[in-house]
Amino acid sequence: MTMLHAFLNDMAQRVLSVNRLQPRNDVFTCVSRLGLAHEAPVLDFGCGTGLFAPTLAKKCRLAYTGYDIDEKYLGYAKTIYPFGAFSTSRSFVEASGPYDLVMANCCFHHIADESAQDEMAFIKRVLKPGGTFLFIDILKKEHDPSRLHRWFMTLEEGKFVRLESQYIRLVSGKFLINRMETRRSVLFSLPWKSCPIHNDLIFLECEARR
Secondary structure, three states: OHHHHHHHHHHHHHHHOOOOHHHHHHHHHHHHOOOOOOOOEEEEEOOOOOOOHHHHHHHOOOEEEEEOOOHHHHHHHHHHOOOOEEEOOHHHHHHHOOEEEEEEEOOHHHOOHHHHHHHHHHHHHHEEEEEEEEEEEEEOOOOOOOHHHHHHHHOOOOOOOEOHHHHHHHHHOOEEEEEEEEEEEEHHHOOOOOOOOEEEEEEEEEEEOO
16 A cells, blocks of 8 residues: 555656656756766755656766655555665664755745754765755745635645745755755646646755754
C-alpha cells in the first residue's frame, strides 16, 4: 500500500505536468548556469519520489543524493532511480557531503517557520564553502484576481505557501541571495502563460552567510 501511494503521487505529478517537462527544464537552466564540474555532489533536499533525480544526475551529470523524511517516497525513488543515493538519515546526508549544490524544490511550503529555520541551518551546514543553495517554491498571491486560480491553489496540500517577501525573509537568515527570479509552471507544461491553472514559482540562488 505504501508503494502504491508513492506511485500514484508520482504519476499524478507527471500527468499534470507532462512528465514535469517545464519544471525539469527550469531546473536544468538554473543548474547549468552554475557551471558545476561533472560529478560534483548535489543534495536534493525534500526530494519526495525523486522526480528531479534524472535531471540532476543524468542531464546535469552530478553525483546525486536525495533526502526526505518520508520513507515510502524514498523507497519508491530507490526502486526507479538506482543511480542515486537516497536516505531519511541526516547523518548519512552529512557523511556524503559537503555539497556543491543543495536544491530545495517546492518542499518548504510544507514546513512551518519554526521548523524551517532548523532545516535552513542543516542545509547551510552541509553546503560546501562557496557552494550554491537553490531554493524553489510556490508563490502565494496577495491579491489574486482569478477565481479559477484561487480554486486551484486550494488543492495544494502545503499549509505554508508564502508571499515572495516571506520566502526572502525565511532564506535570508542563513543565506545571501545572489539571484532571484519567478517562473510560471502551467498545467500540462503548456506554453500558455495566461493559463489560470498554474503555479508561480520563486527561484532564489543563494550562498551561505559566513
